[in-house]
Every structure is written in C-alpha cells, then in structure tokens.
Amino acid sequence: MDLNLTESELQFRGELRAWLKESLPKEPIVSMGRSDADYWNKLRDWQNSLYEGGWAGITWPKEFGGRGTTPIEAAIFIEEMAAFDAPERVGVIGEGLVGPTIMAEGNDEQKEYFLPKILDGSHIWCQGFSEPNSGSDVASLATKAVREGDDFVVNGQKIWTSFAAVSDWCLLLVRTDKDAPKHKGISALLVDMKSEGVSVRPLKQMSGDSAFNEMFFTNVKVPAKNLIGALNDGWRITITMLMNERTNLGPATYIQFKKALAELIETMKHKSSGGKRLIDDPINRQKIAQIQMELEIFKLTSNRALSKITNNAVPGPEGSILKIFWSELNQRLVQAAMEILGDEAQLQEFENGAWAYRYLRSRGNTVEAGTSEIQRNIVAMRVLGLPRSY
Amino acid sequence: MNFDLNKTQQLLQESAQTFFTRECPITKVREIMESENGHDSALWNGIAEQGWTGLTLPEEFDGLGLSYVDLAAVSEEMGRACAPSAFLATSWASALIAASGNADLKSKLLPDLALGESIATVALQEDGSNWDSFSIQMKAESADSGVTLTGTKRLVMDAAVANAILVVARKGDDLIVAVVDPSAEGLEITPTEGMDLTRRFYQLVFSNVAGEILASGEAAENALKQSIQTGIIIACADLLGGMDWVLKTTVEYAQSRQQFGKPIGSYQAVQHQCADMLLLSESSRSAAYYAAWALNEGDDEANQAINIAKAYCSEAARVIGNCGIQIHGGIGFTWEHDLHIYYKRAKSNELIFGDPTHHREKLAQLMVAE
Numbered sequence: 001m002d003l004n005l006t007e008s009e010l011q012f013r014g015e016l017r018a019w020l021k022e023s024l025p026k027e028p029i030v031s032m033g034r035s036d037a038d039y040w041n042k043l044r045d046w047q048n049s050l051y052e053g054g055w056a057g058i059t060w061p062k063e064f065g066g067r068g069t070t071p072i073e074a075a076i077f078i079e080e081m082a083a084f085d086a087p088e089r090v091g092v093i094g095e096g097l098v099g100p101t102i103m104a105e106g107n108d109e110q111k112e113y114f115l116p117k118i119l120d121g122s123h124i125w126c127q128g129f130s131e132p133n134s135g136s137d138v139a140s141l142a143t144k145a146v147r148e149g150d151d152f153v154v155n156g157q158k159i160w161t162s163f164a165a166v167s168d169w170c171l172l173l174v175r176t177d178k179d180a181p182k183h184k185g186i187s188a189l190l191v192d193m194k195s196e197g198v199s200v201r202p203l204k205q206m207s208g209d210s211a212f213n214e215m216f217f218t219n220v221k222v223p224a225k226n227l228i229g230a231l232n233d234g235w236r237i238t239i240t241m242l243m244n245e246r247t248n249l250g251p252a253t254y255i256q257f258k259k260a261l262a263e264l265i266e267t268m269k270h271k272s273s274g275g276k277r278l279i280d281d282p283i284n285r286q287k288i289a290q291i292q293m294e295l296e297i298f299k300l301t302s303n304r305a306l307s308k309i310t311n312n313a314v315p316g317p318e319g320s321i322l323k324i325f326w327s328e329l330n331q332r333l334v335q336a337a338m339e340i341l342g343d344e345a346q347l348q349e350f351e352n353g354a355w356a357y358r359y360l361r362s363r364g365n366t367v368e369a370g371t372s373e374i375q376r377n378i379v380a381m382r383v384l385g386l387p388r389s390y
Numbered sequence: 391m392n393f394d395l396n397k398t399q400q401l402l403q404e405s406a407q408t409f410f411t412r413e414c415p416i417t418k419v420r421e422i423m424e425s426e427n428g429h430d431s432a433l434w435n436g437i438a439e440q441g442w443t444g445l446t447l448p449e450e451f452d453g454l455g456l457s458y459v460d461l462a463a464v465s466e467e468m469g470r471a472c473a474p475s476a477f478l479a480t481s482w483a484s485a486l487i488a489a490s491g492n493a494d495l496k497s498k499l500l501p502d503l504a505l506g507e508s509i510a511t512v513a514l515q516e517d518g519s520n521w522d523s524f525s526i527q528m529k530a531e532s533a534d535s536g537v538t539l540t541g542t543k544r545l546v547m548d549a550a551v552a553n554a555i556l557v558v559a560r561k562g563d564d565l566i567v568a569v570v571d572p573s574a575e576g577l578e579i580t581p582t583e584g585m586d587l588t589r590r591f592y593q594l595v596f597s598n599v600a601g602e603i604l605a606s607g608e609a610a611e612n613a614l615k616q617s618i619q620t621g622i623i624i625a626c627a628d629l630l631g632g633m634d635w636v637l638k639t640t641v642e643y644a645q646s647r648q649q650f651g652k653p654i655g656s657y658q659a660v661q662h663q664c665a666d667m668l669l670l671s672e673s674s675r676s677a678a679y680y681a682a683w684a685l686n687e688g689d690d691e692a693n694q695a696i697n698i699a700k701a702y703c704s705e706a707a708r709v710i711g712n713c714g715i716q717i718h719g720g721i722g723f724t725w726e727h728d729l730h731i732y733y734k735r736a737k738s739n740e741l742i743f744g745d746p747t748h749h750r751e752k753l754a755q756l757m758v759a760e
Contacts, residue, residue: 001396001399003392003393004391265758285751285758288757289750293753297702300393300677300680303676320668321668325669373658375665376658376662380655380658380664384641384665386660389656
C-alpha cells in the first residue's frame with residue numbers, strides 16, 4: 001500500500017498543469033443560456049485546443065489518437081481540470097461513452113470516421129436511452145426502428161438527454177424486434193441529429209436551468225451502415241455504457257464539493273447569527289466536520305476503486321457504492337449548508353444564488369445516471385449475491 | 391498510487407486470519423467472556439509468538455518494526471474473530487512508552503512488552519475527562535524516587551492482568567505519565583463490567599501510590615497523543631473486521647431465511663439495508679487504512695485522517711450492527727446468536743479514544759485553522 005503518486009503519475013500531473021497554465025481560455029466561458037450559440041462554439045474551441053495539446057480522449061489507446069493513460073492518471077486529469085476551473089468539456093459523452101463503444105463494437109469505417117471527430121470537438125454526442133415510460137427499466141424502451149431498404153426508419157421519443165440541443169450525433173437505442181424478449185430486441189444506432197424528423201425540446205428543471213432535453217423522432221431515416229454492433233445486440237452494449245457513465249461522473253465531483261464546502265466555511269467565518277459567528281457554533285461545526293469526513297472518504301474510496309481496476313483490471317465492490325455515496329453526500333452537503341446559513345440562503349442575491357441552485361440541483365443527483373434504488377438493487381444482486389427482486 | 395495491501399501485508403493478514411480462526415473460534419470467545427478476567431493465557435501467548443505484540447515496536451527493543459498498515463491488517467482479523475485479549479491495552483501502553491523519549495524505561499519495559507512476556511495498560515480516563523489531556527486532573531506529588539499518585543481512574547482496560555500500569559496525571563501544571571506496579575501499596579483495582587465482555591474495564595483508586603516518571607510536560611502530551619493515535623488505528627481496524635463479519639453473516643442469513651415462500655434477501659427492503667451495510671463497511675475500510683498509511687508516512691493529513699477514521703468507522707459499525715440485528719429478526723436479539731458479541735464490541739470501540747462527536751469537533755478545529 002502506497003498512496004503517494006508514482007514518478008510517472010507526478011510527471012503526468014506536472015505536464016498537465018504546465019499545459020493548463022498556458023492554454024486555459026483567458027476569460028471564463030460563460031453561458032447566457034443553453035441556446036447561446038457563442039457559448040457552445042467557445043466550448044468546441046476548448047475541446048479542440050485540448051485535442052491539439054494531446055489532452056482529448058486521454059484514456060483511449062494511442063492507435064485511436066488517445067494517450068493510453070491509466071485509470072489513476074485519468075482521475076488526476078479530471079481533478080486537475082476541476083481544480084483549474086477549466087471549462088466544461090462538450091466532448092465528454094463522446095470521449096467517455098460513445099468513443100469507447102465505437103472502439104469496442106464499431107467497424108473500421110465507423111472508427112475511422114467518428115473517432116477523430118469526437119476528439120477534435122467537431123462532433124458533440126448525446127445518448128438516447130431513457131424514454132417517458134422507460135426510466136429505470138431502460139430495456140422496456142419502445143422507440144422503434146424498422147428496416148426499409150438501406151435505412152432504418154425510426155419513430156419514438158427520448159427524454160433526459162444531456163447535450164441533445166447542441167449535439168451533432170446521438171447514440172440511440174431502438175427496438176428492432178418487438179417479438180423478442182425485451183433485452184433481446186434492442187439495437188444501437190448512430191444517428192445524425194441533423195436528419196429530417198429529429199426535433200429537440202429543452203426541459204426546464206426545478207433548478208431553473210435546462211441541461212436535459214426531450215428528443216422526438218418522426219420517420220427518421222438512419223442509414224443501415226450506422227448500426228453499431230450486431231442487430232438486436234444493443235442491450236449488452238448498453239450495460240457497458242451505463243457502467244462507464246456511473247464511474248465517469250465521480251472524480252470531478254470531489255473537487256466541486258470541496259470548493260463548495262470551502263466557500264461555506266469562508267462564509268461561516270464572516271457571518272453571524274444571534275451575535276455568534278456561524279463557525280463558532282458547536283452544532284454547525286459538527287455538521288461541517290461530518291461533510292468533510294464523507295467528502296474525504298469519497299475521494300479515498302474513488303482512489304481505492306481506481307487502484308483496484310489498475311491492479312486487477314476488474315472493479316472491486318468499492319466501485320459500486322460510489323454513485324450512491326456522492327449523490328447522497330451532495331444532498332447532505334447542501335442540506336447542512338442551508339441549515340447553517342439560515343433564511344438568507346434561499347435568496348438569489350445571497351452568494352449569487354449559489355446555495356439555492358445547489359440545493360435544488362442536488363435533488364437530481366439521486367435520480368440521474370441510475371437512481372439510488374437501482375444502485376442499491378445492483379449492489380445487493382451483483383456484489384452481495386442476493387436473489388433478484390424483479 | 392496503490393491502495394492495495396502489498397504481498398507481505400496480504401500474507402500477514404492471511405496468517406492472522408488463519409490463526410484466529412484456529413485459535414479463537416467463537417466458542418472460545420464465549421468461554422473467555424465468561425472467565426473472571428476476560429483473559430486467556432494460551433491465546434495471549436499465541437499472539438505473542440506471532441510477534442504481533444511487538445508489531446510496530448522498533449527492532450532494537452525486540453519488536454518487528456512494521457508499519458501501522460501491518461498493524462491494521464492484523465487488528466482487522468482480531469476484530470473479525472472478536473478475539474478477547476489485552477492486545478489493545480498493551481499496544482496502547484507500548485506505544486506510549488515508545489513515544490516517551492525515556493531511554494531507560496524504554497529499554498527496561500519495551501522488550502518484555504514486544505515479546506508478549508509482559509502486559510501493560512494505560513490509566514487515563516477520570517470522572518469528567520474527555521480524552522483531551524487538558525481534562526486530566528489526577529494529582530501527582532514529587533517523591534524520593536519519582537511521584538506519588540492520588541485519585542481515581544476509570545475505564546482502565548485489562549488492569550487485573552497487567553504487569554504495568556501507565557498513569558496519566560498532573561504534577562503542578564505539567565502533564566505526566568508515571569509507571570505503576572499494579573501490586574503497589576495503596577492501589578485498589580475493582581472490575582467495572584461493561585456491555586462488551588471481550589474487553590474488561592476496571593476502576594483504579596490510588597492513595598499515595600508510588601510511580602516512576604516516564605514522561606512529563608510536552609513530551610508526555612506528545613507521547614500520549616501518539617499512543618492514542620496507535621490505539622485508534624487498532625480500534626478502527628478491529629471495527630472493520632467486525633463490520634465484515636456482521637455483513638457476511640447477515641447476507642448469508644438473508645439468502646437462506648425464507649418468509650412468504652421466498653428468501654428474505656429477495657425483498658428490496660432487506661436488500662437495500664444490505665447495500666447500505668456494504669457502503670458503510672467499504673467506506674470505513676478506505677478511512678481506516680488511509681489513516682494507518684498517513685500516520686506511518688507522517689503525512690500532513692494524518693491528524694485529520696485519524697479523526698475521520700475514528701468518527702466514521704464508529705458510526706458505520708453501529709449502523710451495520712443495527713441493520714444486522716434488524717434483518718436477523720428475533721434470533722438476532724438473542725444471547726445465543728453471536729451478533730450481540732460484535733455489537734457490543736463495536737460499542738466499546740466507538741466510545742474508546744473519543745467518540746464520533748469528539749472527533750468531529752477535532753476535525754472542525756483543523757478545518758477552521760486551514
């Protein structure tokens with residue numbers, strides 16, 4: 001057991017820090033709303049400069065234009081990006097989910113065409129999985145694709161799709177055999193979002209912003225060559241992608257939560273209640289210490305999971321609890337902050353509405369990317385070996 | 391970065407697991423629980439023969455000179471077996487002597503302790519003290535060859551079988567640690583039974599008892615702090631082993647116990663409790679082993695890591711115990727089932743060396759100082 005970074009990990013971090021100091025956009029890229037074209041163009045430029053610098057798709061093998069980094073280096077990358085307040089990466093779904101799927105399942109033509117465009121920012125991707133009636137039970141999806149000549153004709157609706165409004169391409173799950181058992185009639189298509197019959201409607205969330213969308217497909221023609229993997233083998237591909245989704249959401253959150261907690265502590269040092277600084281109240285101190293504890297443990301368990309994957313090439317039990325851990329931790333963090341900060345924290349004018357936003361946004365954490373209930377089912381069945389409940 | 395135990399650490403842990411499975415099955419644990427002093431010489435000698443009593447002590451004093459991670463690996467197995475022994479008391483005392491800077495007493499006392507030929511304990515807690523050295527009030531007066539001690543100490547582990555007692559007291563404004571012979575005149579040792587029968591506590595009443603000074607002033611403060619940190623590593627690892635046992639036992643029960651025609655483990659209300667138990671035990675594992683590693687490295691974050699590990703593991707073990715009993719239902723509430731042995735041990739581990747509230751406040755102090 002040695003938790004120090006190795007020579008090569010330190011060197012990796014050093015190179016990255018040096019590059020970030022040089023190459024970060026001089027001014028922060030600020031969104032004027034999700035439909036702000038200038039914002040998205042700047043983010044594409046940022047993706048492109050990551051690519052130029054050799055920092056796009058770093059986990060990808062070198063033959064596909066990546067860096068072939070270890071899982072630990074990949075986590076260092078995500079952490080440093082967050083620590084430097086680097087702009088959002090629009091390529092994140094392409095790099096983290098779609099790219100690896102194309103590498104594993106795609107044919108040579110697909111690899112050659114799509115992979116470089118993911119890296120350089122020319123293709124933003126989204127994933128069309130959930131539907132209004134298929135949430136946790138994704139395999140019950142109803143969007144159908146029927147083969148007609150050289151095309152699949154797609155009809156149906158998807159929902160909760162991140163980036164859909166600005167995406168160029170979508171990895172879409174469709175039902176291609178309605179008579180087969182639900183897991184055996186699903187296929188995965190690569191769909192050009194500019195195709196006729198695709199429409200996107202942003203969903204306004206309870207937090208006021210719109211990170212998710214609805215997508216409607218009406219007689220959309222998808223060339224048959226854009227089928228990825230074998231026909232009706234889409235469920236297996238989906239499982240792999242969902243696992244990647246859950247692990248990918250983790251590392252940056254540590255830095256985000258840590259910054260939020262640091263802001264809270266700063267405020268507690270200056271703000272008083274009943275003639276006493278918030279930081280001097282023993283109950284408040286218990287609350288922030290509890291959050292700090294859980295935050296550090298989240299980071300440690302993430303590192304353990306990375307270490308396990310690096311050593312054994314397979315994830316250990318610790319990886320399966322991370323999604324539950326960070327999503328619920330964030331909810332406890334914002335709850336503690338609201339309790340400590342008092343009635344002002346609900347106001348938009350208080351710290352630019354940051355706490356009100358975080359408080360509301362956190363409710364989505366235990367729902368998105370697999371609800372806490374689904375995560376617990378998975379832990380019970382796959383890790384602990386308890387019998388299936390459904 | 392590598393979070394896994396290395397090969398030799400894995401071997402050490404495997405050998406500890408084999409040892410306790412063989413030498414200290416739960417029938418043996420129950421036998422020792424019912425004995426007068428909660429001590430079994432054969433088991434103690436076995437532990438000593440393995441070298442574990444001197445695991446982290448320097449080789450010059452017949453110790454093995456291993457790391458706190460190794461100590462955690464062995465302690466986890468003691469926790470898994472719920473092995474009753476004076477290991478925690480003696481390790482705490484040995485660490486206190488080793489950190490004292492008193493060369494004479496180190497060479498006089500440590501080799502016997504390292505080899506397990508001697509048992510020692512620390513008398514710290516008093517009525518009104520809170521694991522912080524400033525709260526220690528017991529009086530020490532200067533005497534010819536050291537000090538005389540007067541006052542009452544509580545919750546002293548394994549005093550009835552100890553060959554040496556390290557008493558923390560105050561001489562003027564200075565904190566001191568004095569070595570006392572348990573058979574010294576004026577010392578009265580009375581058992582005070584706790585919940586956990588695998589770990590025995592005693593009340594010690596001192597009336598002008600002679601002691602030899604081990605450390606005083608800042609040296610005593612530092613040595614006490616360091617030794618408590620060693621104790622916390624052991625307690626946290628002990629909790630880890632116990633948590634693992636409770637989780638494993640509960641999952642097995644949920645797989646086999648049938649109600650309404652199905653294993654209760656097929657119901658999500660039960661499954662989700664089991665999933666939470668895993669979340670808590672794995673999170674505890676991260677915290678406990680990191681604390682051991684950081685303490686060994688002399689890492690800047692060691693103090694914080696120790697506070698986090700102690701607060702988190704303590705609460706996690708309690709919740710895991712609660713779930714274990716709940717999922718077992720009626721049988722989990724009986725004396726016959728072994729769950730209560732682990733449950734009570736977890737409680738005593740939770741309370742010793744500062745409870746979660748204590749460690750959260752310590753952590754808050756570090757956070758605010760940053």
